[in-house]
Amino acid sequence: MNFDPIFTAAQEAFLFYKNVPGKEKGAFLETLAEILESNRAEIVPLAVKESNLPEGRINGELGRTTGQIRLFANMVKEGSWVEATIDPADPSRTPLPKADIRRFLTPLGPVIVFGASNFPLAFSTAGGDTISALAAGCPVIYKAHPAHPETSKKVADCIHQAILKAGFPSALFTHIEGGIAEGQALVKHPIAKAVAFTGSHVGGKALFDLANQREEPIPVYAEMGSVNPIFTFPKKLEKENDALAKAFIASLTLGVGQFCTNPGLIFVPEAQAKEFEKAITTELNDIASAPMLHPGIAQAYYDSIQYFQSREELRWVKVADPKHLINGSTALAEIKASSWLKDPVFQKEVFGAFAMMVVYQSQDELLEITKKLHGQLTITVWADAEELQNQLFLLNLLEEKCGRLLFKGVPTGVEVGFAMQHGGPYPSTTSAHGTSVGAHAIKRFARPIAFQDMPQDLLPDALRDDNPLGIWRLVNGGFTK
């Protein structure tokens, strides 16, 4: 594997592309969204075939993908995302005159993106990581996920059509097929400036370690999933037992549980546990098993279930039935909080529709749970307004453990917007400062640079006195447009 020519071309493409005006970058992304949509009839059946996901879901995911692309297109066309900051000169300052200093975000350079198996479109070839990197100004070297090679190739073709139409260098995007060795070689290449990954903890952590061992360490934005606990409280459960059970099971089993944000852990007060269990048992009856993404994922799912079956602390409400090795059949087990607290293995994510219902007895137990809880993408709190007022200290602790804290609804269904944070403390990600969903995702692929006393005609448009882009800027400490 000699990736030198690919990286050299990407670096050359970078030195051109980083200076392309935001309006042109945005137009290029919009073209890509159009091309993807006009290829819907080809893309969707490929992704359905390779992911086992239903057509409705894949159709929706393509819409989500183009929606994301348009969000970033609009952001870079508008331009304020670069955080332009201007401290004007003051030649009359004593004892020393003050220099003119201007700062903005500049793209990192060529970056590596790894595709995710569970989102063959929205977190793969033209997914959130690729698009936020391209929007920031970084060429992307994309390592296709081996679970959906045809889909990936087809989407890569669409990206190259858009590049061609924009007149940009084709090395702006490179599609690499291969396995672990190829992925490692990409991350090790000296020209690579960052890595984005969505997938398992083992995979993400390995890339993180590899990137830190480079002669020049580079940031790894690995979103490695979590168990996304739901904390439930007595009054809320008493009032909405059936509706909450229904919402929980629907979120747990959505897409055969193959979401980074599906709730694999629910904390239920002892007095309400029996009623809640009854309601979820009813709900579980309606859930048919369905094919998982690929046999490897199904195998891993059943292996984990089998391990947990060996643990006496668990009482099974429903046991997964591995009669079809590809099908993911929902599983649910109950455990006492006192047992759960004793072994961190009970916090391990099982990718698929498995959840643990942890029955707690007291407020003290809840606090202990929270203190021991690992970092999460999301935590959901189901409590009455009155109960919440009694849980302010707990909420204060819960904030420390997640990237998104929900008070209604379920953690699945991650909104793509400006305020979304899809990331969280380790081990849910390797960088709690980043998000892989929403507008702020672009910031992962840019770094600040300051220009001191740069002549006006050389300054990037974002930093010129006359603000030709009409963007929001922090001038002398105040926002202005």
Add this chain to the structure above:
Amino acid sequence: MNFDPIFTAAQEAFLFYKNVPGKEKGAFLETLAEILESNRAEIVPLAVKESNLPEGRINGELGRTTGQIRLFANMVKEGSWVEATIDPADPSRTPLPKADIRRFLTPLGPVIVFGASNFPLAFSTAGGDTISALAAGCPVIYKAHPAHPETSKKVADCIHQAILKAGFPSALFTHIEGGIAEGQALVKHPIAKAVAFTGSHVGGKALFDLANQREEPIPVYAEMGSVNPIFTFPKKLEKENDALAKAFIASLTLGVGQFCTNPGLIFVPEAQAKEFEKAITTELNDIASAPMLHPGIAQAYYDSIQYFQSREELRWVKVADPKHLINGSTALAEIKASSWLKDPVFQKEVFGAFAMMVVYQSQDELLEITKKLHGQLTITVWADAEELQNQLFLLNLLEEKCGRLLFKGVPTGVEVGFAMQHGGPYPSTTSAHGTSVGAHAIKRFARPIAFQDMPQDLLPDALRDDNPLGIWRLVNGGFTK
């Protein structure tokens, strides 16, 4: 070394302090600035004695320190730094209603700060790292630099006076004395959430590796210095030979060269090299040797000079004279670009007043130099307006290699403001996304969190509908106040 009680107390202090309103955090910081100033008569002589730096410099540094404190005090009193972002709900959206999502920056938790030897005040106990962490809402566990223990203790006392006056828990700031073992134990402690460091490459890289090997890796913001090259061009040199030589030598030798941004490398065109060398030789005559920070630093300086004296490629304009082991005597050597390009050791920072003057013959050589150049805190370009127009490609490359690009003046004298970027690509720092000087330094110690459908009365003030803090917020993608 059992640091558990210290960290447990710091974590408790954190859970209180993170919710303290910005106005109170700001008032606390202002009190600290006042206390430091009222202790000037005690602090300055201590720092002079322990650093060998002249009184004028230390007096100025105390002013810089309180200036920094007031900048962060004003920022947290104003409050917009938290990047409040609100995507309002849309219950009527189809097919699914849109949740209310609000995002802001929340402090990380207890952080470790390592003091720097070369700034006993401005980058030490109450220096930029400590203050930006406290401003963000993080308790600080501070590892004092062994070169100035008395100064450090005195400043720590001032911080505790300010904490007492504010009525905050004393564990908000903990002063730790010790060596490498203590430093490592602090970084390894599971409650620590980030590390800030200013110092040598060896020290910073060791902490970075240690933090990444933790069970929960944490970010390390290590500012490890650089050689801060100056690129000079023929016309500019012809016109301003003597003034530029004077500026270069003044910047090189300021504070006995003990600044992270002192220019240890200057690229000079062959045709102008002789005249420039003549002028710097004249300037060097006026520079008296002066005591370095401590004997260890002086020893390391002379060891490096000795190594470079063994390299035949260098022709010495002035050789350092180690007759007083504590004094740092300026040294300057010339080398051909073709030789310089052959060995990366010529890019190694020598902490002290040593510079290499690299004589280049052609534009091609300059481009090759730029491509091979390691990441820098600063790069300075001395060129005529006309010459700059011919160097656009070179400038494009130089941007990739630094955190701050200067077109006038010298890299020493880092302005504390909103637009300053004091950081840069590896190996100058371990995180090119961070800055250790200026307003943005606060962002290193906070991470984003999103609240979904959180009841109004539980939301932090920064995110409430009525914007009680009157801060700038991104609402539905547009800035508003």
